[in-house]
């Protein structure tokens with residue numbers, strides 16, 4: 001039987017933070033978790049968009065427990081403030097879903113001077129997870145799910161030019177950030193295990209889902225070709241609700257395993273129901289993962305005063 005949102009176990013009493021919950025997969029992940037009784041915190045960069053998301057969720061589930069957290073992953077000051085605010089408000093966290101993302105942008109920089117896709121998709125989530133680990137570690141059976149992409153399979157970590165200062169290709173930068181996502185998820189699991197922590201780290205990718213990701217990418221790049229390509233791919237694309245299933249499986253299924261990576265089961269991983277799928281070969285090299293981890297720690301270290 002294919003796994004669906006109806007298989008999500010009861011989430012009553014569990015607190016989930018979802019980054020980028022104002023649209024697409026994040027919003028559908030929030031909807032599914034609220035329906036199963038979780039308290040869901042929408043971590044979003046725009047208060048107006050998070051208010052709209054909450055209204056859309058409440059229209060569905062009048063009794064849902066939904067909270068808003070201001071979080072801009074392109075700004076480490078905002079990331080640290082969000083982690084502190086969550087700790088002050090709740091003092092606990094059961095589920096962190098590192099979902100927010102940007103794709104295929106012309107080169108631009110975060111507030112901290114990082115290339116935007118690497119900064120938001122990977123470094124912002126790295127810093128957020130590290131800041132929230134004490135809350136997660138204090139809870140039984142807590143999980144961190146990091147959302148990657150099929151782009152991991154063509155991704156390469158340019159260790160000699162991580163920020164694309166010498167060469168920049170917007171799709172190579174996206175691939176790098178999504179490979180970094182899955183490398184982070186695997187390395188985090190390894191480190192948690194070594195520390196004897198009960199927290200699970202898993203990864204998931206949605207295949208190809210119709211969300212705001214493609215229009216936002218086209219708007220930023222001004223490409224004339226990509227809208228045509230998306231139109232041709234249209235019949236292959238699945239809904240946001242279907243695209244959210246692999247991350248919901250990773251977040252809640254008792255069968256999901258530590259360090260597991262889940263994606264759709266049909267059409268070469270483009271659509272379908274969740275199943276465990278192989279990670280990019282480049283993510284299986286433990287030394288490379290550790291190198292990326294150490295660099296990410298250095299880049300996101302809080303300033304010493």
Ligand SMILES: NC(=O)c1ccc[n+]([C@@H]2O[C@H](COP(=O)([O-])OP(=O)(O)OC[C@H]3O[C@@H](n4cnc5c(N)ncnc54)[C@H](OP(=O)(O)O)[C@@H]3O)[C@@H](O)[C@H]2O)c1
Pocket residue numbers: 019020021022023024025026043044045046049071072073074099100101102103120147148149150205206207208209210211212213214216243
């Ligand atoms: N859709 C697909 O086919 C596909 C395929 C592979 C992987 N993915 C991955 O799935 C994840 C979710 O994307 P989606 O498809 O649901 O796209 P989406 O509809 O564009 O949602 C992306 C979310 O990320 C948020 N975000 C962007 N920059 C942010 C920042 N600096 N700080 C905080 N939040 C930020 C967006 O906020 P705003 O609403 O303010 O823009 C939005 O809530 C991404 O990690 C993406 O790489 C998607």
